[in-house]
Amino acid sequence: MKQTARAAEDGLKLSAWLPYRLFLVAAQIARPLESFYSETFGLSQAGWRILAVIAERDAANASEIGRACALDPFAVSRGIGQLTELGFAVRRPGKTDRRFAAVSITRSGRAAFNRIAALGSAIEARLLARLSDGERATIDSALTRLEAESARIDAGGWRALLDDASAP
Amino acid sequence: MKQTARAAEDGLKLSAWLPYRLFLVAAQIARPLESFYSETFGLSQAGWRILAVIAERDAANASEIGRACALDPFAVSRGIGQLTELGFAVRRPGKTDRRFAAVSITRSGRAAFNRIAALGSAIEARLLARLSDGERATIDSALTRLEAESARIDAGGWRALLDDASAP
DNA sequence: CATAGTGCTTGCACTTTGCAAGTATATATG
DNA sequence: CATATATACTTGCAAAGTGCAAGCACTATG
Secondary structure, three states, X not given: OOOOHHHHHHOOOHHHOHHHHHHHHHHHHHHHHHHHHHHHHOOOHHHHHHHXXXXXXXXXXXXXXXXXXXXXXXXXXXXXXXXXXXXXXXXXXXXXXXXXXXXXXXXXXXXXXXXXXXXXXXXXXXXXXXXXXXXXXXXXXXXXXXXXXXXXXXXXXXXXXXXXXXXX | OOOXXXXXXXXXXXXXOHHHHHHHHHHHHHHHHHHHHHHHHOOOHHHHHHHHHHHOOOOEOHHHHHHHHOOOHHHHHHHXXXXXXXXXXXXXXXXXXXXXXXXXXXXXXXXXXXXXXHHHHHHHHHHHOOOOHHHHHHHHHHHHHHHHHHHHHHHHHHHHXXXXXXXX
């Protein structure tokens, strides 16, 4: 109870706390996109993320997908199930090791993806329009470091955070 | 199918899409914080957000809280219920209009808040340490505009987004 | 060729959410 | 002043989502 005193006293204002501000923007943007793909295609958030991942690869196994879009194996399995039911993806047993099923996008899956991606790009364009070129570059580079640091924070867990008030 | 052609063709790579990058950072940071306050105090995410809001006001009614932390009235009601059960908040009927109950934080609620805020500040400090002063300033100002623009996008809904490919 | 290990899936209990309907209070109207 | 309408939540319940133990299919290893 030494180095945390400042934070304990002045409080932390939610609306000025960087992580909350990032969350707010992300959440406000996710809402219209999500209502689009869920109303239009009956897709869940996990389903959409997996669709986006298999759209940029010819085939992927479940753990690759999980890594690429930050979903646990259960969610991936269920998401793939949803996509195959909708006819947006197919599972083929892997060639060499048949534990790894290769998931790939179908023609109609790609069509759906393109429509959602168009909306996603429209949203991104609206956001980027509010920023100067310099700001875009700064944010792009800063975000790369923030992604890395937040991954480390996540991996360490909260116990590590309270200890290392002394650590670098 | 003119202005959306680019997006439709080249795809939109999830890992390079600004909203997803913001979401990733926010999600990775939320995880350790959430496991801390849920393990330690049995608080839900909504509960924590409400606690943070009432920590910086002497009293608030449910709709104020909802506006301040982007929660719908149901979630607010349940969150307040949780906080009062935990002894972290009290509801008093409003003085003039008794439909508006005034919610305020208790002594032990503030104690809990301070401990969570300390962890939150530690996380923020780790993130900010990865950025230069200039970057912090840029991000602060850019984020203000992104918050406003994403609120507009959210309010408009997805239909508005597909039409106004021509609008400013 | 039994044993252990990996990658993924299923079932089931538990939690969270969304929404219709309800309560309590306040204001407006005949 | 009774009644209607509006506001500000609150509750109950069904639907959806999540977490986890156990299971299945397959491969690697002694």
